[in-house]
Structures are given as structure tokens and as C-alpha cells.
Amino acid sequence: MSVLEEEKCNHRGTEAQRYYLSERVIGAAMSVHRELGPGLLEGVYELAVVHELGLIGLxxxxxxxxxVIDKGVDLGAKYRIDLLVEGELLLELKSVSALxxxxxxxxLTYLRLLSLRTGLLINFNVSQLRSGIKRIAL
Known part of the structure; x- marks a missing residue:
């Protein structure tokens, strides 16, 4: 196997691992949504998702x-992401009428700033969580 073919295989494996991680996180979020339902504040969902992910060993x-870095200079501005799972999957949790x-x-900005490839935008303020999930990849 050539180096290029090996690299492609490794990339596919990494992509498959990211997809598997996303699916596990979505399952945990769905469990939280089934238990708590829509209409709570984002912070409550954040705590519940952290708990649920911990239960499955993540x-x-x-x-x-x-x-925020501009041309190599830290501007001193700081943003906060809601959750980072396994150091590679960014989660932004919302409780809004619509994304x-x-x-x-x-x-997308957070993914770029953190040099990550994949994130999940999850809106818990929906009747069925499946309709409130958006997977975003760079």
C-alpha cells in the first residue's frame, strides 16, 4: 500500500470515528430530551448532557x-463554547424557537478558531430532537 493510500485509509478511519462519536453524543442528547422535554434553559440541558455523556464514558x-487570534496576535477577546467532547467534537446547545x-x-467560527473539524448544533426547544440537530463539518 502506498503512503497516499495509507493516508486515505487513516483519514476514512478518522472520519468514521468522528461519525461514531457524533452518533453517541446524539443518542445521549436524545436521552436528555426524552427525560426533560423542551422549554428549559440552555444551562440545564448543558448540565444534563454532561451527565449523560459521563454515564457512557465520554x-x-x-x-x-x-x-481570538488575528494574524498571530491574541486580541484578548475570549469566547466560550458550551461543550467539547473527547477533545474533538464541539457542541453548541440552544433552546430557541428555531435555529x-x-x-x-x-x-463555523468556533471550529476554525479551535482547529476542529466537526460540531453539533443542538436545539432542545423542539418537539422531536431529531429536527433540532445540525451536524457541521469543515
């Missing part, structure tokens, strides 16, 4: 600071 960091384009733009 590492989760909450409220991770994201520095807006600005939410997607925010997620």
Missing part, C-alpha cells in the same frame, strides 16, 4: 475558552 469539557443562520456561522 470525556467532556464545559465552557471552554476560545481565544438561525447566525448559529451556524457561530459554530
Amino acid at each position: 470525556r467532556v469539557a464545559r465552557q471552554v475558552e476560545v481565544p 438561525e443562520p447566525v448559529h451556524t456561522a457561530q459554530m
